[in-house]
Amino acid sequence: MENMNTIQNALLSGIASQQLELNQLIQRLIQIRSYSGEEQEIVEYIIKKMKDFGFDEAYSDGLGSAVGRIGNGPIKILFDAHIDTVKVTESEEWQYPPFGGKIVDNKIYGRGAVDEKPAMAGFLMAGKIIKQHVGNETLPFTLYVVGSVFEEDFEGYPLMHLVKNEGITPDFVLLGEPTDLRVYRGQRGRMEINIETVGRSAHGAHNDQGINAIYKMTPVIAEIEKLDRQLPAKEPLGKGSITVTQIISRAPSLCSVPDYAQIHIDRRLTLDEDQESVLKELQEIVNKTGIDANISIPRYSGVSWKGTKFEQEAYFPTWIIEEDHPLVQAGLKTAEKVPGTSAKSGAWAFSTNGVATAGQLGIPTIGFAPGKEELSHSSREELELDDLLKAAQFYALFPFQLCEATKDK
Numbered sequence: 001m002e003n004m005n006t007i008q009n010a011l012l013s014g015i016a017s018q019q020l021e022l023n024q025l026i027q028r029l030i031q032i033r034s035y036s037g038e039e040q041e042i043v044e045y046i047i048k049k050m051k052d053f054g055f056d057e058a059y060s061d062g063l064g065s066a067v068g069r070i071g072n073g074p075i076k077i078l079f080d081a082h083i084d085t086v087k088v089t090e091s092e093e094w095q096y097p098p099f100g101g102k103i104v105d106n107k108i109y110g111r112g113a114v115d116e117k118p119a120m121a122g123f124l125m126a127g128k129i130i131k132q133h134v135g136n137e138t139l140p141f142t143l144y145v146v147g148s149v150f151e152e153d154f155e156g157y158p159l160m161h162l163v164k165n166e167g168i169t170p171d172f173v174l175l176g177e178p179t180d181l182r183v184y185r186g187q188r189g190r191m192e193i194n195i196e197t198v199g200r201s202a203h204g205a206h207n208d209q210g211i212n213a214i215y216k217m218t219p220v221i222a223e224i225e226k227l228d229r230q231l232p233a234k235e236p237l238g239k240g241s242i243t244v245t246q247i248i249s250r251a252p253s254l255c256s257v258p259d260y261a262q263i264h265i266d267r268r269l270t271l272d273e274d275q276e277s278v279l280k281e282l283q284e285i286v287n288k289t290g291i292d293a294n295i296s297i298p299r300y301s302g303v304s305w306k307g308t309k310f311e312q313e314a315y316f317p318t319w320i321i322e323e324d325h326p327l328v329q330a331g332l333k334t335a336e337k338v339p340g341t342s343a344k345s346g347a348w349a350f351s352t353n354g355v356a357t358a359g360q361l362g363i364p365t366i367g368f369a370p371g372k373e374e375l376s377h378s379s380r381e382e383l384e385l386d387d388l389l390k391a392a393q394f395y396a397l398f399p400f401q402l403c404e405a406t407k408d409k
């Protein structure tokens with residue numbers, strides 16, 4: 001391979017010269033509405049762009065995600081941007097129409113402007129410039145660019161599908177969830193849990209004949225509230241949390257003693273918290289209150305735009321990779337080379353496709369993208385177009401930097 005600095009400088013200026021096209025790309029991606037499960041149009045658009053930009057392969061996988069490939073080198077790198085978005089609800093007040101892709105003062109507005117269409121625009125442009133400036137025979141890597149579907153409802157699943165069912169086995173993964181141009185190296189995990197109690201129904205006028213399933217649940221709820229305050233903080237991910245998000249009960253009528261109650265729990269997981277520890281902690285609460293209750297993890301199923309059915313348990317493990325890992329270091333070194341970015345690391349508060357790649361499959365994973373995480377899923381999604389340019393430059397340089405980093409080891 002030519003001198004690395006020569007290549008990287010060519011890539012930096014190559015991307016900078018295409019800022020107008022990059023802006024048009026993000027604008028078009030925002031204009032194509034792509035709610036979870038309805039991504040066909042955007043997938044077809046992305047595949048067409050990959051072909052126009054000279055990717056070596058571009059297709060949609062069995063689930064329906066867009067998959068592109070550049071190069072054939074030994075180090076396999078996967079760039080993932082989920083291209084579905086959450087819905088726009090009627091009550092949301094947007095400054096500009098959410099699917100307009102309006103640009104004002106070098107900022108673009110709309111659903112997906114943060115979470116996370118910029119990454120796909122940047123990946124596409126990086127791929128185009130790499131193909132223009134570096135011949136395939138000299139590429140030390142195979143780069144897969146994935147526009148994954150259904151992440152908002154089933155995080156992790158699209159990449160699990162790719163590895164398990166499509167035979168794509170990356171050595172390293174980069175996620176395009178918003179990091180505000182920092183290198184993120186982990187996230188809190190999450191899980192959902194149901195607890196059910198069963199009682200005995202009776203007429204409300206003879207309530208002493210019944211056993212109230214809601215009353216059986218009450219001490220459990222009180223203990224959960226107490227537990228939330230006691231959960232420990234573990235840096236760099238902070239503390240986990242536990243929240244009762246729903247109560248359901250059943251009675252023969254509204255004038256009867258309920259014989260069934262269920263609570264739904266959202267549990268955010270920090271380091272050293274997993275499915276086993278969480279179920280144990282809840283079982284201890286149930287034992288302490290002396291009631292009989294059933295604890296379970298719900299399963300969700302979905303159908304992709306391609307008609308593919310799938311199912312997943314509502315458990316998404318915490319993951320973190322060490323700051324001194326070559327992947328993190330390659331990310332920080334790349335950030336140093338992109339004008340206007342600084343080499344800082346961090347972690348997400350929300351959950352990502354990394355639950356599958358890093359959490360379940362153990363593949364080293366990081367994140368880098370423009371945009372502020374806290375604007376995700378809000379009517380305030382907006383993106384600085386200069387930050388998008390920097391991210392695209394990062395994406396073009398990063399595979400080369402990563403190959404250098406792993407060569408030294």
Ligand SMILES: [Zn+2]
Binds near residue numbers: 115116177
């Ligand atoms: Zn996202």
